[in-house]
Amino acid sequence: MILAADFGGTTIKLGFVRDGGVCARARLDACADHPMSERLEAVAGAWETLLKEKGFTLQDCSGAALALPFLTDPKLQRVLGEFEKFPGAPEIDFAAWGKERLGLPVVLENDLRMALLGEWAAGAARGKNDVVMLALGTGIGCAALSDGRLFRGANNRAATLFGHSTLAWDGAAGRCGNIGCAEDLASTATLPQRAKARRDFAGSALEGAKKIDFETLFAFANRGDACSRSLLGECLKVWAVVVQNAVLAYDPEVVVLGGGVLRSRDIVLPAIEQHLHRRMAGLPLQIPVVGASLGDDAALIGCEVLFKQTHPARLS
Ligand SMILES: [Zn+2]
Structure with missing residues (x-):
């Protein structure tokens, strides 16, 4: 015990x-x-x-x-x-x-x-020994398992900082100092700022929201608010590209997604799977993308x- x-x-x-x-x-x-x-x-x-x-x-x-x-x-x-x-x-x-x-x-x-390690032993990645897990929400966390062991790297940092990869090479320096950092493009910490910087923010449902977080964004997008739909579309694309890059880097059998955003897994999981299938059609990389289960x-x-x-x- x-x-x-x-x-x-x-x-x-x-x-x-x-x-x-x-x-x-x-x-x-x-x-x-x-x-x-x-x-x-x-x-x-x-x-x-x-x-x-x-x-x-x-x-x-x-x-x-x-x-x-x-x-x-x-x-x-x-x-x-x-x-x-x-x-x-x-x-x-x-x-x-x-x-x-x-x-x-x-x-x-x-x-x-x-x-x-928990999802591998008893949850969504059971039976698979090469796994990538990403947590989407307050930040973008990442971890990788290779042949049933944590993929650690020379300084025990492998995969952990993957959410700080540059997605926008000409983007602004973000909270961690990196330019165009994935986490700054789609996470709770920067979501209000990204919403307010949009041209369609004025008059949108988000403008009247008490708090701009992903729960609000998914709800307003579902109700048809154009600004919310567009911003959510951007976030889905960022998450899909991060997953795609992790697939290219770690060659997993399965990708497990966790984090607060997975409360809307019916939207998030198909959007990411579709992106992988569409953008990597020339490669035999039909990787299942599943939600964490524990x-x-x-x-x-x-x-x-x-x-x-x-x-x-x-x-x-
Ligand atoms: Zn960063």
């Missing part, structure tokens, strides 16, 4: 996982502006409460795993870089924390990579997968 926690922007999902299933769950407010050391202690306390409720102790666990909204260095067991979330995270020695606080070995990895459990289940891959001797 593994202790697992998934640090999201608004909620920390945690629980314990055994044989590919989440045995018990709890949630904490993320409080992502609070120090990581404080949130780790909150997670450890919540694990202990949950274990007690179910009649277990820390001694019944083989280890702990953390899915984090960061790039990580798995060898040093550290987080790379500050991203305005969970301040102080890069200073923490997670291996030492696990040993001192829990008496257990700890593994950590980027949250989308953990979700991909929801909040994906990263928790992935925690167990990564722990087993990292410490095979600790689990029979």
